[in-house]
Amino acid sequence: xxxxxxxxxxxxxxxxxxxxxxxxxxxxxxxxxxxxxxxxxxxxxxxxxxxxxxxxxxxxxxxxxxxxxxxxxxxxxxxxxxxxxxxxxxxxxxxxxxxxxxxxxxxxxxxxxxxxxxxxxxxxxxxxxxxxxxxxxxxxxxxxxxxxxxxxxxxxxxxxxxxxxxxxxxxxxxxxxxxxxxxxxxxxxxxxxxxxxxxxxxxxxxxxxxxxxxxxxxxxxxxxxxxxxxxxxxxxxxxxxxxxxxxxxxxxxxxxxxxxxxxxxxxxxxxxxxxxxxxxxxxxxxxxxxxxxxxxxxxxxxxxxxxxxxxxxxxxxxxxxxxxxxxxxxxxxxxxxxxxxxxxxxxxxxxxxxxxxxxxxxxxxxxxxxxxxxxxxxxxxxxxxxxxxxxxxxxxxxxxxxxxxxxxxxxxxxxxxxxxxxxxxxxxxxxxxxxxxxxxxxxxxxxxxxxxxxxxxxxxxxxxxxxxxxxxxxxxxxxxxxxxxxxxxxxxxxxxxxxxxxxxxxxxxxxxxxxxxxxxxxxxxxxxxxxxxxxxxxxxxxxxxxxxxxxxxxxxxxxxxxxxxxxxxxxxxxxxxxxxxxxxxxxxxxxxxxxxxxxxxxxxxxxxxx
Numbered sequence: 001x002x003x004x005x006x007x008x009x010x011x012x013x014x015x016x017x018x019x020x021x022x023x024x025x026x027x028x029x030x031x032x033x034x035x036x037x038x039x040x041x042x043x044x045x046x047x048x049x050x051x052x053x054x055x056x057x058x059x060x061x062x063x064x065x066x067x068x069x070x071x072x073x074x075x076x077x078x079x080x081x082x083x084x085x086x087x088x089x090x091x092x093x094x095x096x097x098x099x100x101x102x103x104x105x106x107x108x109x110x111x112x113x114x115x116x117x118x119x120x121x122x123x124x125x126x127x128x129x130x131x132x133x134x135x136x137x138x139x140x141x142x143x144x145x146x147x148x149x150x151x152x153x154x155x156x157x158x159x160x161x162x163x164x165x166x167x168x169x170x171x172x173x174x175x176x177x178x179x180x181x182x183x184x185x186x187x188x189x190x191x192x193x194x195x196x197x198x199x200x201x202x203x204x205x206x207x208x209x210x211x212x213x214x215x216x217x218x219x220x221x222x223x224x225x226x227x228x229x230x231x232x233x234x235x236x237x238x239x240x241x242x243x244x245x246x247x248x249x250x251x252x253x254x255x256x257x258x259x260x261x262x263x264x265x266x267x268x269x270x271x272x273x274x275x276x277x278x279x280x281x282x283x284x285x286x287x288x289x290x291x292x293x294x295x296x297x298x299x300x301x302x303x304x305x306x307x308x309x310x311x312x313x314x315x316x317x318x319x320x321x322x323x324x325x326x327x328x329x330x331x332x333x334x335x336x337x338x339x340x341x342x343x344x345x346x347x348x349x350x351x352x353x354x355x356x357x358x359x360x361x362x363x364x365x366x367x368x369x370x371x372x373x374x375x376x377x378x379x380x381x382x383x384x385x386x387x388x389x390x391x392x393x394x395x396x397x398x399x400x401x402x403x404x405x406x407x408x409x410x411x412x413x414x415x416x417x418x419x420x421x422x423x424x425x426x427x428x429x430x431x432x433x434x435x436x437x438x439x440x441x442x443x444x445x446x447x448x449x450x451x452x453x454x455x456x457x458x459x460x461x462x463x464x465x466x467x468x469x470x471x472x473x474x475x476x477x478x479x480x481x482x483x484x485x486x487x488x489x490x491x492x493x494x495x496x497x498x499x500x501x502x503x504x505x506x507x508x509x510x511x512x513x514x515x516x517x518x519x520x521x522x523x524x525x526x527x528x529x530x531x532x533x534x535x536x537x538x539x540x541x542x543x544x545x546x547x548x549x550x551x552x553x554x555x556x557x558x559x560x561x562x563x564x565x566x567x568x569x570x571x572x573x574x575x576x577x578x579x580x581x582x583x584x585x586x587x588x589x590x591x592x593x594x595x596x597x598x599x600x601x602x603x604x605x606x607x608x609x610x
Contacts, residue, residue, distance in 0.1 A: 120495055139217065139470050147271045222240065245289060247291050259271045286321055376404070380403070394424055396474060398473070507567065530576070531586065
């Protein structure tokens with residue numbers, strides 16, 4: 001701690017241009033050096049092999065040129081010698097050197113090496129054109145964020161109930177069961193908090209995945225935990241989202257606690273951290289649901305709503321969100337006020353009080369105002385595994401396709417283990433009508449939608465066997481051991497040239513969090529988070545740094561303080577499936593945490609070796 005305390009006392013000018021700091025001995029990455037030596041050894045062997053091949057070709061040419069003059073001196077084979085023996089001699093002996101043709105052997109090796117070099121499947125042109133049509137219903141992943149006890153799970157349950165994706169009968173059962181343990185107000189939250197420990201504690205721990213269908217979109221709802229102890233799970237959900245629903249509690253004290261900045265021994269609220277993390281992980285569209293206005297004092301007060309809106313909007317704009325991509329909606333998840341306009345109104349008085357001053361959209365109408373996400377169907381398959389289970393002879397994996405497509409019968413590879421498997425079944429997660437099990441992965445053949453197939457992507461007969469970029473899928477894999485598959489694995493095409501890289505050292509651009517308790521120095525040990533995985537890492541080089549407002553970055557900074565944008569070199573404790581951000585956004589974004597706090601978000605710019 002003394003080392004960090006001294007760093008805090010440095011002047012700003014002392015942070016930079018300390019050339020002597022980088023002249024001291026520093027242990028290099030032994031793994032990286034070993035891989036470099038191995039690479040050089042293979043290159044040397046390859047060069048020797050080519051040299052021998054060239055020498056053999058030259059000798060064969062000379063022998064062919066000398067063949068006419070040598071033919072008279074060549075001993076004829078015996079008459080009774082089998083012709084098969086003559087066919088074995090495919091070259092010409094000269095000067096004691098036997099030159100034999102290796103063409104048949106080479107042909108066999110080429111055939112063998114091409115087994116995994118089959119070109120990746122391509123979508124037919126007419127299907128690709130159809131997917132690019134603006135008239136099709138599309139799929140969006142929506143992560144639900146906010147401070148603990150803001151009412152996220154309750155609002156999610158209200159959405160499911162209002163859209164008839166769950167039955168009132170199931171709600172009545174949950175109301176009875178929750179009342180027996182003294183948590184009657186949590187009945188709606190039980191639609192997403194299905195684990196017994198979550199229900200007993202009244203706190204969401206893991207990501208709850210549900211499905212709803214609106215007039216315009218098919219949504220995958222990712223109910224993220226709001227407690228700071230479960231931020232890694234929140235990162236996993238936000239990493240797989242296209243847009244966000246930020247739930248803010250309007251009651252006195254709750255909003256202030258969730259929006260607190262923290263620092264100086266004060267624990268900050270998760271509202272700010274969730275906003276920063278979601279933006280860094282690719283969420284660019286936001287709806288802010290100002291919840292619990294019915295419990296504010298006075299209830300449904302316009303002044304309270306406008307105060308919260310002004311505070312949150314300023315922070316969203318400060319962190320890179322565009323105002324045209326942000327909508328604010330006052331709601332009550334518990335009573336359903338302003339969730340669906342044509343739904344059953346449990347609180348008629350609340351609706352009347354709200355409509356006296358609010359003329360904007362309901363929550364469902366705001367969800368329909370999202371812009372469709374751009375999908376990269378043409379790129380090679382990348383599917384990030386989030387859950388694994390064993391079912392008979394097949395391994396069942398759940399995940400999200402971030403680019404490309406998958407279909408039943410395809411051969412795939414799982415990285416980083418490198419094992420190959422066959423896809424025997426693919427199912428897309430979809431919403432169903434009233435059912436006691438509305439969240440199961442519904443097979444395309446069991447689709448219950450009545451929408452026009454010309455406008456509903458999931459109901460198109462030509463796309464029944466395809467799971468596309470943006471889809472949450474469940475697939476059965478055969479020919480692979482379940483012990484070899486784990487959350488965080490990446491499914492891709494088996495062809496080596498289109499697989500993502502497996503690396504542990506890279507150069508990245510990071511944005512350091514404003515509320516940084518201890519500056520980041522060279523050699524800092526952090527926890528590297530990417531989608532469903534987290535591994536220890538070391539920042540072994542600080543290359544450049546730039547504060548907001550500065551035009552030119554400074555080279556070789558000694559430390560990184562809060563609010564700085566920097567270029568750093570990071571080495572992971574193990575090899576992971578990584579790609580440059582320009583190649584695959586989902587495998588190029590990451591979060592750095594230390595001591596339970598988020599310290600930076602970043603993008604991978606360049607790989608630095610295996």
